[in-house]
Amino acid sequence: MRPTASRLLNILVPVKRTIDYAVKIRVNPDQKGVDLNVKHSMNPFDEIAVEEAVRLREKLKDAVKSIKVVTVGPPKAAETLRTALAMGADSGIHVEIPDSAPAPEPLGVAKALRAVIEKESGGVDLVILGKQAIDDDQGQTGQMLAGLLDWPQATFASKVVVDAGKKEANVTREIDGGLQEVKAKLPLIITTDLRCVSLRSLSVQWLILNSLHHSLNEPRYASLPNIMKAKKKPIQKLTPADLGIDLTPRIETIKVSEPAKRVGGGKVESVDELIAKLKEAGITAVKA
Amino acid sequence: MSAIRFLARSSLRRTQPALRPNNTVQIGRRHVSFYNSDVAGLTEEQAEFRNAVTEFAQKEVAPRAAEIDKTNNFPSDLWEKMGDMGLLGITVSPEYGGLSLGYFNHTLAMEELSRASGSVALSYGAHSNLCVNQIHRWGTDDQKKKYLPDLISGKKVGSLAMSEPGSGSDVVSMKLRADKVDGGYRLNGNKFWITNGPTASTLVVYAKTEPEKGSKGITAFIIEKGFPGFSTHQKLDKFGMRGSDTCELVFEDCFVPEENVLGPLNKGAGVLMSGLDLERLVLSGGPLGLMQAAFDYAVEYVHDRKQFGVPVGTFQLMQGKIADMYTKMNAARSYVYAVARACDDGKVSRRDCAGVILYSSDRAVEVALEAMQCLGGNGYINGTIFLYILARSTKVPFSDYPVNRILRDSRLYTVGAGTQEIRRMLIGREFNEEFKGRS
Numbered sequence: 001m002r003p004t005a006s007r008l009l010n011i012l013v014p015v016k017r018t019i020d021y022a023v024k025i026r027v028n029p030d031q032k033g034v035d036l037n038v039k040h041s042m043n044p045f046d047e048i049a050v051e052e053a054v055r056l057r058e059k060l061k062d063a064v065k066s067i068k069v070v071t072v073g074p075p076k077a078a079e080t081l082r083t084a085l086a087m088g089a090d091s092g093i094h095v096e097i098p099d100s101a102p103a104p105e106p107l108g109v110a111k112a113l114r115a116v117i118e119k120e121s122g123g124v125d126l127v128i129l130g131k132q133a134i135d136d137d138q139g140q141t142g143q144m145l146a147g148l149l150d151w152p153q154a155t156f157a158s159k160v161v162v163d164a165g166k167k168e169a170n171v172t173r174e175i176d177g178g179l180q181e182v183k184a185k186l187p188l189i190i191t192t193d194l195r196c197v198s199l200r201s202l203s204v205q206w207l208i209l210n211s212l213h214h215s216l217n218e219p220r221y222a223s224l225p226n227i228m229k230a231k232k233k234p235i236q237k238l239t240p241a242d243l244g245i246d247l248t249p250r251i252e253t254i255k256v257s258e259p260a261k262r263v264g265g266g267k268v269e270s271v272d273e274l275i276a277k278l279k280e281a282g283i284t285a286v287k288a
Numbered sequence: 289m290s291a292i293r294f295l296a297r298s299s300l301r302r303t304q305p306a307l308r309p310n311n312t313v314q315i316g317r318r319h320v321s322f323y324n325s326d327v328a329g330l331t332e333e334q335a336e337f338r339n340a341v342t343e344f345a346q347k348e349v350a351p352r353a354a355e356i357d358k359t360n361n362f363p364s365d366l367w368e369k370m371g372d373m374g375l376l377g378i379t380v381s382p383e384y385g386g387l388s389l390g391y392f393n394h395t396l397a398m399e400e401l402s403r404a405s406g407s408v409a410l411s412y413g414a415h416s417n418l419c420v421n422q423i424h425r426w427g428t429d430d431q432k433k434k435y436l437p438d439l440i441s442g443k444k445v446g447s448l449a450m451s452e453p454g455s456g457s458d459v460v461s462m463k464l465r466a467d468k469v470d471g472g473y474r475l476n477g478n479k480f481w482i483t484n485g486p487t488a489s490t491l492v493v494y495a496k497t498e499p500e501k502g503s504k505g506i507t508a509f510i511i512e513k514g515f516p517g518f519s520t521h522q523k524l525d526k527f528g529m530r531g532s533d534t535c536e537l538v539f540e541d542c543f544v545p546e547e548n549v550l551g552p553l554n555k556g557a558g559v560l561m562s563g564l565d566l567e568r569l570v571l572s573g574g575p576l577g578l579m580q581a582a583f584d585y586a587v588e589y590v591h592d593r594k595q596f597g598v599p600v601g602t603f604q605l606m607q608g609k610i611a612d613m614y615t616k617m618n619a620a621r622s623y624v625y626a627v628a629r630a631c632d633d634g635k636v637s638r639r640d641c642a643g644v645i646l647y648s649s650d651r652a653v654e655v656a657l658e659a660m661q662c663l664g665g666n667g668y669i670n671g672t673i674f675l676y677i678l679a680r681s682t683k684v685p686f687s688d689y690p691v692n693r694i695l696r697d698s699r700l701y702t703v704g705a706g707t708q709e710i711r712r713m714l715i716g717r718e719f720n721e722e723f724k725g726r727s
Contacts, residue, residue, distance in 0.1 A: 079336070082336070221343060221372075222340055223372060224373060224374030227337070
């Protein structure tokens with residue numbers, strides 16, 4: 001399905017509209033979901049993916065033929081597409097589902113993405129997407145899509161170098177042991193990570209707080225002129241039926257509950273008291 | 289990723305346990321704003337515009353507001369960022385790099401920047417409305433091509449000067465002389481309380497070309513920083529709006545070429561007065577943003593702070609404050625937005641342009657004062673040197689209880705860009721005119 005004659009890259013970036021990362025999540029009284037009547041924005045991992053695609057074009061210039069963004073979601077998900085278009089993508093595809101429909105699951109989304117990719121007349125050489133969405137934390141879509149297409153995958157990327165001529169990419173992944181560099185032929189699925197942050201400095205919390213912006217890249221703002229230009233960029237609307245897929249969830253949500261409230265600590269007067277308390281709590285020293 | 293959500297919302301409290309008891313509103317996180325977009329009646333496009341400005345203001349400006357206030361240093365690096373964002377020429381034609389949007393959008397931008405930092409927003413207003421919009425409205429094509437692109441990209445800072453040491457409310461009594469000489473004018477005199485004076489490269493300055501003719505002898509000029517004979521005095525140490533630099537301008541035989549006359553000769557009073565209507569409107573975004581910032585902080589604080597075992601916000605006396613603050617803020621916003629919409633429809637009403645800034649400024653001072661009261665003892669604290677030093681050494685944004693800064697900033701609008709008294713006089717006089725000859 002990949003164009004062999006052309007040496008130009010077509011990049012597809014799937015994005016998801018999620019509850020804004022700064023919003024405090026409230027569980028609905030029926031305990032089947034959370035209050036969605038709050039500020040939404042693009043999943044931060046996807047923002048990094050869009051930014052990476054735009055940077056690839058800035059680096060590879062004309063070798064990147066198109067950057068298309070795609071979302072599967074309710075009517076309002078179009079706003080997320082517009083943000084991505086304002087950041088520099090060329091066009092969008094909105095697989096629209098009704099507001100009343102349940103949130104699709106990773107397998108459904110991966111199948112929808114496969115169908116979109118198969119419909120693309122120019123083919124797709126590179127799919128860059130966030131490694132997970134911050135709402136349901138599934139972290140599966142990229143991998144499932146690679147499986148469905150039988151394409152290579154480079155997950156949790158912290159650095160991406162694409163050789164457009166050779167049609168291959170070197171991707172650095174941050175893993176427990178350090179950095180792992182993998183090389184893969186295009187077409188390829190890349191999922192983007194936030195970069196790890198040194199945990200040693202005093203300002204560590206602030207750094208993590210801002211790690212979204214010290215990541216693979218720092219996602220750019222959609223500037224006002226670009227937002228206005230983005231209104232003229234095309235968005236194609238599709239339904240799951242157009243793609244011949246069924247997004248009905250296969251998993252039933254039984255209960256959603258808030259994390260247990262932290263119980264406040266107490267002060268101890270001496271080391272002995274501390275040890276006594278630890279023992280009381282069932283915490284004992286590990287015997288070497 | 290729940291960790292991100294947690295961290296985005298968690299504070300630095302663990303690094304400053306003694307200084308940040310549990311009941312303080314946390315720093316370093318994006319606060320939820322109680323701006324009611326449904327009531328504000330924004331169109332989809334206006335809401336999108338506002339969101340984009342909010343995003344920018346909260347990421348680039350808000351974390352620096354406390355430090356800008358403390359150091360009284362103008363954040364010049366922000367200007368190009370604002371330029372890239374497209375904020376500096378909202379009402380200007382795209383030909384010169386602007387967005388060609390209306391005064392409503394400009395007011396929204398002013399409001400959102402003010403919510404992040406009163407002083408940055410004030411300098412922004414002086415730059416983008418007083419200077420840029422005036423040059424765009426009155427400049428020749430050559431003047432616009434020469435000055436607007438650099439001002440709109442943020443390479444240069446703009447300013448406007450009308451007040452003088454002896455001419456505040458009575459602006460027409462200005463003494464700055466512009467004597468006709470070969471090829472231009474020679475300016476002699478001073479301007480005072482000039483926002484962006486120390487940092488500006490391009491200034492719109494009003495001077496008397498024919499002093500004996502009073503208001504019919506005023507002409508506007510575009511002054512460049514490098515003009516020989518033009519200098520600025522030391523910047524002023526102000527009560528609020530610190531970091532928005534203010535100073536005196538000095539003209540000593542300053543030659544200004546003919547082509548730098550802005551608008552018609554001797555008709556500067558018209559240039560000035562028509563600009564003032566729109567200036568009052570756009571600057572009204574300032575009090576709105578300050579009120580929103582004060583309210584958002586206070587309402588969160590009173591629900592976090594516990595006394596007698598319950599959040600203080602559940603006490604009737606606090607409920608009363610919250611209700612009054614919220615109502616004042618929204619009433620002021622409705623008026624400002626209504627007048628802004630009318631101006632975009634081409635219906636500029638002088639009494640209402642004065643009315644919106646009069647009303648919103650008074651409300652902003654009241655809301656900021658009440659917010660300070662909501663914070664109890666913490667509202668009275670300027671900040672701790674220790675926290676400031678810690679911030680410097682760890683590069684953590686310096687932050688403190690912001691309400692007293694907001695109060696100090698809000699006071700500017702009761703005297704800046706015209707005093708409340710002059711605004712009241714203006715509105716009253718409009719009605720006097722209307723009833724003239726009827727009795």
